[in-house]
Amino acid sequence: MTSDTAATPAASPSPIVATQGLTLRFGDGDAAVEVLRGIDLAIRPGESVALLGPSGSGKSSLMAVLAGLERASGGSVSVAGEDFAALDEDKLALARRGRIGIVLQAFHLLPTMTALENVAVPLELSGDAADATARARAELEAVGLGHRLDHYPAQLSGGEQQRVAIARATVARPALLFADEPTGNLDTATGAGVMDLLFARAAERGATLLVITHDPALATRCGRIVTLADGRIASDTGG
Numbered sequence: 001m002t003s004d005t006a007a008t009p010a011a012s013p014s015p016i017v018a019t020q021g022l023t024l025r026f027g028d029g030d031a032a033v034e035v036l037r038g039i040d041l042a043i044r045p046g047e048s049v050a051l052l053g054p055s056g057s058g059k060s061s062l063m064a065v066l067a068g069l070e071r072a073s074g075g076s077v078s079v080a081g082e083d084f085a086a087l088d089e090d091k092l093a094l095a096r097r098g099r100i101g102i103v104l105q106a107f108h109l110l111p112t113m114t115a116l117e118n119v120a121v122p123l124e125l126s127g128d129a130a131d132a133t134a135r136a137r138a139e140l141e142a143v144g145l146g147h148r149l150d151h152y153p154a155q156l157s158g159g160e161q162q163r164v165a166i167a168r169a170t171v172a173r174p175a176l177l178f179a180d181e182p183t184g185n186l187d188t189a190t191g192a193g194v195m196d197l198l199f200a201r202a203a204e205r206g207a208t209l210l211v212i213t214h215d216p217a218l219a220t221r222c223g224r225i226v227t228l229a230d231g232r233i234a235s236d237t238g239g
């Protein structure tokens with residue numbers, strides 16, 4: 001081991017996320033809303049990127065397209081080597097499975113399931129049932145919740161619920177971790193702890209992290225800041 005932990009990345013690895021001329025429009029004709037107006041973005045594996053911008057600028061919409069939850073109206077979207085536009089719904093679901101983890105502002109845990117079940121179920125649904133419970137337990141221990149496995153969401157604090165949601169997002173070891181205002185429902189101190197955890201888990205797993213935030217201090221913790229305005233990239237510290 002050397003003390004030099006800032007390893008030089010390999011020369012220009014191919015991007016794990018690449019869009020060109022990406023557009024997103026809701027509705028038709030006079031009622032059409034142009035939400036994304038030509039996004040060119042390339043994110044390299046292992047980068048941590050903050051997505052900033054005013055309310056309504058298209059941050060969540062862009063994340064939804066990159067996560068394969070929303071179809072682009074135009075342009076190209078390639079994620080983890082898959083051309084999303086070319087995939088039908090089934091293939092898109094397969095492409096997302098195990099590759100993309102998502103953490104949202106509202107934790108979206110299933111209220112009738114324990115913490116352990118909330119983390120294990122996505123693995124089971126993806127046909128990875130064999131050791132799903134053991135893996136879910138290990139993931140919850142890694143986020144500091146080994147003592148809360150059998151608690152239901154209503155029995156957990158907001159910060160604990162978000163940590164369960166992080167464990168659920170990372171348990172399948174996705175290459176990409178997307179977080180949309182993950183601290184938006186938490187007080188400052190709890191939110192800082194959740195962000196520490198998200199950064200740590202992404203780094204341990206070598207995952208690429210894209211975080212939407214309104215918090216400039218949080219954004220500066222990311223290696224790169226992309227700012228949207230009115231459906232376009234207004235600035236990009238890594239572009």
Ligand SMILES: Nc1ncnc2c1ncn2[C@@H]1O[C@H](COP(=O)(O)OP(=O)(O)OP(=O)(O)O)[C@@H](O)[C@H]1O
Binds near residue numbers: 027035055
């Ligand atoms: N399903 C939809 N149909 C029509 N318009 C939509 C739809 N979803 C989003 N929009 C519009 O797209 C624009 C961008 O929304 P988006 O949620 O991406 O913004 P945002 O940057 O994430 O904002 P915030 O910071 O408030 O979360 C908004 O004007 C919104 O009203």
Ligand SMILES: [Mg+2]
Binds near residue numbers: 059060061180
């Ligand atoms: Mg949003």
